[in-house]
Structures are given as C-alpha cells and as structure tokens.
Amino acid sequence: MVRRVPVTETVSPARLAESITFPTSKRTAKNRFMKAALTERVATWNPDDRKACGFPTPELCNMYEKYSHGGFGVLLSGNVAVDPTHLESAGNVIIHKSIDSPERREAFKRYLAAFKAGSDNLAILQLSNAGRQTPLALAKHPISASDVQLLAMRRGSGYGKPRALTTEEVRQNVVHDFAYAARYAYDSGFDGVQIHSAHGYLLAQFFSETTNKRTDQYGGSLENRTRLNLVIYEAIRRLVPVETGFIVGIKMNSKELQAGGLECEDAVYMCKEYERIGFDFIELSGGTIEKLAFQHLSESTVSREAFFFDFAAKIKAALTTIIVYLTGGFRTVHGMVNAIEQGACDGIGWDDPLPQK
Numbered sequence: 507m508v509r510r511v512p513v514t515e516t517v518s519p520a521r522l523a524e525s526i527t528f529p530t531s532k533r534t535a536k537n538r539f540m541k542a543a544l545t546e547r548v549a550t551w552n553p554d555d556r557k558a559c560g561f562p563t564p565e566l567c568n569m570y571e572k573y574s575h576g577g578f579g580v581l582l583s584g585n586v587a588v589d590p591t592h593l594e595s596a597g598n599v600i601i602h603k604s605i606d607s608p609e610r611r612e613a614f615k616r617y618l619a620a621f622k623a624g625s626d627n628l629a630i631l632q633l634s635n636a637g638r639q640t641p642l643a644l645a646k647h648p649i650s651a652s653d654v655q656l657l658a659m660r661r662g663s664g665y666g667k668p669r670a671l672t673t674e675e676v677r678q679n680v681v682h683d684f685a686y687a688a689r690y691a692y693d694s695g696f697d698g699v700q701i702h703s704a705h706g707y708l709l710a711q712f713f714s715e716t717t718n719k720r721t722d723q724y725g726g727s728l729e730n731r732t733r734l735n736l737v738i739y740e741a742i743r744r745l746v747p748v749e750t751g752f753i754v755g756i757k758m759n760s761k762e763l764q765a766g767g768l769e770c771e772d773a774v775y776m777c778k779e780y781e782r783i784g785f786d787f788i789e790l791s792g793g794t795i796e797k798l799a800f801q802h803l804s805e806s807t808v809s810r811e812a813f814f815f816d817f818a819a820k821i822k823a824a825l826t827t828i829i830v831y832l833t834g835g836f837r838t839v840h841g842m843v844n845a846i847e848q849g850a851c852d853g854i855g856w857d858d859p860l861p862q863k
C-alpha cells in the first residue's frame with residue numbers, strides 16, 4: 507500500500523521546472539529532474555550462451571516508454587554491464603565487443619526509441635562493472651582493485667574471493683570496456699552515459715581504501731585512487747569527442763558510511779578532479795552493499811529529506827561549473843526545492859516513490 511508523505515509547508519515547484527545546461531557537452535535538460543538508476547534485470551539471460559545475454563527486451567522497452575511520459579529532464583537507465591562476466595545481476599543489459607551483433611544494435615535502437623517515445627528528455631545509459639560485487643553464481647573469483655572479499659550476503663548468496671587486476675588489465679580491459687560501451691551508446695543514439703562509481707561497484711572499489719590495497723599508479727594516495735575515473739573519461743572522449751555533444755557524467759559516493767571507507771573530504775577532492783577534466787555532471791549518493799545507505803540513518807536526514815544532504819552541500823560548495831544531482835530520500839516538493847536553494851545540488855535524482863520510515 508502506498509503511504510502518503512505529510513506536507514508541512516507549501517512551496518512553489520517553479521525551481522524544479524528550470525532547465526539545466528551541462529558545462530562540457532552544452533546540452534540542456536528541460537528541468538531539474540533525473541530519473542535515477544534502478545536495476546531492471548529484465549534483459550535476456552542464458553547462462554549457457556553469453557552472446558544471447560543482455561539484449562534489451564520488449565518488457566524493458568515498455569518500462570522506459572512509460573518512464574518517458576513522466577517528463578523527466580534526464581532519463582537514466584539502470585546499470586548496463588560493460589563486462590559480460592561481471593554483472594550486478596543476471597538480466598542486466600550488456601554492452602561488450604565480444605558479444606556484439608547487428609541484432610544487438612537493432613535492439614539498442616528500439617531501446618533508445620522507448621526512452622524517446624513520450625517526451626524530449628536526455629537519454630543516458632548508466633555503465634557499470636560490478637567487480638567483487640558480482641554474485642557468486644556468476645563469478646567464483648571476480649576481479650577487483652585488490653583481493654579483499656565482500657563478506658555480505660544478498661538475496662541468500664555471497665560473493666567470491668576476488669583477484670586483483672594487473673595494471674595492464676586495468677588499462678587494456680577496464681578502461682577500454684567503459685570507452686567502448688560509451689561509443690556504443692552514442693552510436694545507438696543515446697545522449698550520454700553515466701559512469702557508475704558509487705555503491706561499492708568496481709570503480710568504487712578503486713577509490714575506497716577498504717578495497718584498494720594497490721601499490722601501482724591506481725592505489726595508495728588519494729590522487730592515485732582518483733586516477734582510474736579520469737583515465738576512463740579521457741578514453742571515452744577519444745572515441746566520442748566533446749564536439750559531438752555527448753554527455754558524460756558520473757555517480758559517486760559522497761561518503762561510504764563504513765569504517766575506513768571514503769570520507770566526504772576525499773569525495774570533495776575527487777569531484778573537483780572530475781570537474782577539472784570535464785565530466786558534465788556528478789550524481790551524489792552514498793553507501794555500499796556492505797553498508798546500505800538508501801535509507802534514513804539519522805533524524806537530521808529525515809528532517810532534511812535527502813539522505814546525503816550535508817555531504818552534498820560540502821561537495822557542491824567546492825565546485826563551480828559541474829552540475830550536481832543529489833539522489834536518495836526525496837519525497838516532497840518542499841524537500842527538493844529546499845536542497846536546491848540551500849546549495850546542496852542543482853538537480854534531483856529520484857526513483858523509488860515509496861516513502862521510507
């Protein structure tokens with residue numbers, strides 16, 4: 507049953523209808539809303555035939571056709587895997603050179619058409635590699651920044667002991683996979699991509715000291731732990747230059763909320779680097795599978811509605827041009843307008859409409 511959120515203050519929604527122009531691609535979202543990523547798990551799946559996996563299905567297209575009538579300025583997909591062996595779950599959409607075919611490209615064109623069916627939104631694919639968060643049934647020894655195993659259980663299953671990627675594999679495979687998928691999205695007609703670097707997935711495994719014990723140029727100092735996302739950005743821009751108007755954003759934790767995890771001050775440094783190199787937007791979230799944070803963890807977040815309000819305000823204060831979306835916990839016009847006016851964000855990421863306790 508849907509519970510209603512009590513509204514204590516009436517506020518004009520006009521600010522939410524304002525457009526947002528991205529600083530690098532110069533593309534404009536018609537309003538401040540972004541439909542945030544919600545994994546769908548309804549792409550094709552056949553454990554015995556990798557080439558048959560990860561096609562957008564009519565069910566998935568139907569879902570996005572419905573979303574497209576919702577009027578979001580930015581319509582973001584759930585995570586799309588860039589490595590067929592490291593999915594967040596069976597049923598993810600997949601883009602990878604080894605499984606490409608004319609049929610898959612046609613399916614992606616139908617997928618894009620569903621995004622665009624109802625309104626003039628910006629259609630963005632979220633690109634992701636689950637790394638050590640790949641379910642055990644899909645990878646006994648997944649890749650990660652280091653060999654630190656995720657000991658959490660999820661849906662009755664655990665996670666395998668990961669192996670650390672070599673420096674060469676980071677450069678040749680991980681970077682290449684994200685760049686290839688971005689180009690694929692561009693060729694399919696999407697307006698942009700978002701690199702999923704939050705919630706403990708592979709790219710977050712590189713920035714967090716809890717999972718990154720490396721001694722090469724991708725480990726150790728904050729600068730080194732920030733490097734991979736910058737290298738991926740540059741690789742994407744080599745395949746899809748700025749002049750194309752293609753949008754490149756990133757989802758990032760504002761804080762990991764677990765012992766030894768990423769602190770907000772670290773996130774400030776990383777976000778400034780993302781701004782410097784040219785990312786169009788940052789979507790701020792928080793937590794990992796080890797410590798889920800898609801819920802109110804304290805009374806102050808309940809009163810401010812957004813889970814990561816305080817962290818986002820600190821990060822945004824250090825930035826100048828990059829667009830900041832904040833996701834998690836928004837339920838009322840008052841909460842959304844307040845977050846924008848208090849300087850915590852420019853845009854509102856939003857998906858699960860059910861009020862939380």
Ligand SMILES: Cc1cc2nc3c(=O)[nH]c(=O)nc-3n(C[C@H](O)[C@H](O)[C@H](O)COP(=O)(O)O)c2cc1C
Nearest residue numbers: 542543544545584585791800833834835856857858
């Ligand atoms: C069922 C479910 C699936 C999700 N899938 C993704 C995903 O694929 N990628 C991602 O970045 N976040 C994912 N999230 C996190 C959401 O994007 C969002 O950060 C979170 O739901 C908090 O926002 P909300 O309070 O508006 O729901 C998921 C959350 C839920 C509940």
